[in-house]
Amino acid sequence: MQDYKIFLRDIDKDQSKLAFINEDLVNQVQKFHQSFDEYQETPLLELKNLAKLLGLKNIFIKDESYRFGLNAFKVLGGSFAIGRYIADLLDIDLAELTQEKMLSKEVKDKLGDVTFVSATDGNHGRGVAWAAQQLGQKCTIFMPDGSSIQRRDAIRSHGAECEIMEGLNYDDCVRLANKNAEEKGWILVQDTSWEGYEKIPTWIIQGYATLAKEAKDQIEAAGQRPSHIFVQAGVGSFATAITGYYASAYKDDQPMINVVEPLRVNCLYKTAKAEDGKIHKVTGKLETIMAGLACGEPVTIGWPVLDSFVQGFISAPDSAAARGMRILGNPLGNDKRVISGESGAVSLGVLADLCQRKDLVEWKEKLGLDENSVILLFSTEGDTDFEHYRKIVWDGLYKNEGSYIYTSKY
Numbered sequence: 232m233q234d235y236k237i238f239l240r241d242i243d244k245d246q247s248k249l250a251f252i253n254e255d256l257v258n259q260v261q262k263f264h265q266s267f268d269e270y271q272e273t274p275l276l277e278l279k280n281l282a283k284l285l286g287l288k289n290i291f292i293k294d295e296s297y298r299f300g301l302n303a304f305k306v307l308g309g310s311f312a313i314g315r316y317i318a319d320l321l322d323i324d325l326a327e328l329t330q331e332k333m334l335s336k337e338v339k340d341k342l343g344d345v346t347f348v349s350a351t352d353g354n355h356g357r358g359v360a361w362a363a364q365q366l367g368q369k370c371t372i373f374m375p376d377g378s379s380i381q382r383r384d385a386i387r388s389h390g391a392e393c394e395i396m397e398g399l400n401y402d403d404c405v406r407l408a409n410k411n412a413e414e415k416g417w418i419l420v421q422d423t424s425w426e427g428y429e430k431i432p433t434w435i436i437q438g439y440a441t442l443a444k445e446a447k448d449q450i451e452a453a454g455q456r457p458s459h460i461f462v463q464a465g466v467g468s469f470a471t472a473i474t475g476y477y478a479s480a481y482k483d484d485q486p487m488i489n490v491v492e493p494l495r496v497n498c499l500y501k502t503a504k505a506e507d508g509k510i511h512k513v514t515g516k517l518e519t520i521m522a523g524l525a526c527g528e529p530v531t532i533g534w535p536v537l538d539s540f541v542q543g544f545i546s547a548p549d550s551a552a553a554r555g556m557r558i559l560g561n562p563l564g565n566d567k568r569v570i571s572g573e574s575g576a577v578s579l580g581v582l583a584d585l586c587q588r589k590d591l592v593e594w595k596e597k598l599g600l601d602e603n604s605v606i607l608l609f610s611t612e613g614d615t616d617f618e619h620y621r622k623i624v625w626d627g628l629y630k631n632e633g634s635y636i637y638t639s640k641y
């Protein structure tokens with residue numbers, strides 16, 4: 232298993248870490264999102280046949296390609312952060328804030344002309360650009376070197392200025408966005424935190440959690456409860472939302488939570504493994520096909536939550552993302568199809584690898600994956616880079632040469 236790194240550990244489940252991300256708070260966040268015309272629960276699909284093939288009880292996967300028609304979950308964070316910013320500006324309670332109020336003349340007059348700015352691999356920037364366009368405000372987005380032209384154009388389609396920055400990685404772009412905000416008085420809406428920049432990233436994490444609540448309601452309506460969650464991470468804000476919500480909602484009986492990162496861009500794995508209470512970064516070229524997860528610096532406010540409630544840290548190869556995309560795009564029997572991009576499909580790819588790859592089967596047991604396991608996953612994006620999606624799913628890019636076990640039937 233040279234292409235995987237897995238770290239399992241004991242956790243202390245310290246509920247005091249959940250002051251900013253918990254079930255009660257998330258109920259209010261969902262109400263805010265429900266006030267949007269675009270709001271609709273995204274589907275939670277049950278992949279029963281795949282579960283049977285992998286020797287599991289069930290697999291549920293949330294399909295975020297349907298979110299607000301934007302092909303990714305990220306708008307939940309940007310929209311809530313901008314909403315909370317406006318609520319503070321108007322000095323009103325969150326409960327009074329609706330989409331209608333946000334788009335009112337009163338808000339426009341109070342805000343004046345502002346520019347929202349952010350750095351992104353694509354999905355977050357599109358969410359911020361969408362929200363800025365709704366408010367009739369300007370938006371500037373910086374993307375790292377090598378970013379997809381399709382993702383850039385999707386951001387520009389919402390009227391934002393968006394450039395791919397030669398020679399800069401994601402973390403460099405975050406610094407550039409911050410510098411512009413400081414120098415020009417723009418409003419930085421960044422999906423990660425650092426010392427001195429914590430308010431907006433906290434709101435972004437809270438915003439993401441709407442989908443965690445939807446998934447819990449949906450899985451319970453199906454009469455089941457997750458035993459394991461696999462959640463993919465870049466900086467870890469999304470994983471913090473998922474972890475915080477389920478740790479709060481299920482308390483001591485929480486599912487086993489595992490964070491999945493790209494093999495060479497695994498800052499959370501590194502941070503967990505070091506066990507020294509410090510944040511550890513990955514620097515230089517952040518090489519992976521999982522563009523959404525190509526972030527080298529962990530979210531500082533989220534780490535204490537992950538530290539306290541995440542048992543498994545898994546660094547996975549690009550082949551896992553590619554295989555996950557192919558499996559989801561070619562379902563078994565009457566399982567539903569999910570169009571899932573590189574960053575969306577990796578958790579499913581990892582699950583399938585753990586259950587099927589000959590050199591990984593010992594880990595299936597170590598993670599307690601068996602016929603009683605109910606798995607919850609999140610396909611966080613659709614085919615946000617259409618051309619790359621087709622090259623992987625149709626033309627077979629990023630194949631793993633290892634051998635797989637296909638003994639059981641579905």
Ligand SMILES: Cc1ncc(COP(=O)(O)O)c(C=O)c1O
Pocket residue numbers: 303305352354355422463464465466467468469470522523524526574575611612
């Ligand atoms: C599709 C997708 N999934 C997951 C993530 C991970 O989110 P985070 O950076 O908060 O860990 C991202 C981040 O951009 C993403 O675009």
